[in-house]
Amino acid sequence: MSDPELSTFASAEALAGEVTALNAACRLADGAEAFNEDTMLSLAERSGVALRGSEGELLGLALVRQDGDDAHELELAVSPGARGRGHGRQLAETFLKDAEEAGRTARAWAHGDGSPARGLAEALGMREERLLLKLAATLDPSIHGLPQGGPRIVAFTMDRLDEVLEVNRRAFAHHPEQGSLDRDGFLARTREAWWSPERLLLAFSADDRVIGFHWLKVTEDEAEVYVVAxxxxxxxxxxxRALMHAGLAHLFEEAHERVVLYVDGDNTPAVKLYRSLGFEDAHRDVRWEYPARHS
Known part of the structure; x- marks a missing residue:
């Protein structure tokens, strides 16, 4: 039996079918997808490395994007049937070597923070750099009903798109993934099956300016607080808080029983707000970092 072969690619777009299948297999096996939504919506912007078996079957995949000017960010997956053979370490070491040769910091996501991923990251000398929490709550009208007063909140219309993007940019200036959302990125999401303008709620000032929004995402699997800005x-x-109440009341009216959201672990004000509304820990994603070495 021949050894698995590594091959590099400049864009993952041509591998979209294989990436989707691998992502689904990981979700079934692990309870978490290996590649996040932003990655799946922009495969053309991901370079990487594929590991294939003797018959050309995909054993593992490392998808890489440039994170700012000084870092490479990795999402890595090994097919559930090919695990325990060192494939993950081989892909990770290839990624770290490439980042080091480019003089860039290397960052890698572990979706689910499972012990194998944590063990590999620590063995490679990486440090925990960012924690992303998934919180969940059971919808309760006594907690999540719409209070009186507060700003006017209505559903999105396309004539407000530029204002929404500007609020998003300002609210997430410190957050490279969400803060960089542009018109193309927004429109790409409106083409997804879960999109509904009725689930993008806008808050207005007294002089009719958009000052915040609550974007809800509902799929066959779950209802999600997608973005609050x-x-x-x-x-x-x-x-x-007013936007949260409005969104959760909307989900309750649609007969959803449970809602989830994602928030950075160090975003203390947001975490405090969500916990006050009954959200509890459901899942943890960790981003690991390996600093650049400059000669």
């Missing part, structure tokens, strides 16, 4: 200029006025 408030213009920093209006922070501290209860806009975020």
């Amino acid at each position: 408030v213009d920093p200029a209006t922070a501290g006025r209860g806009i975020g």
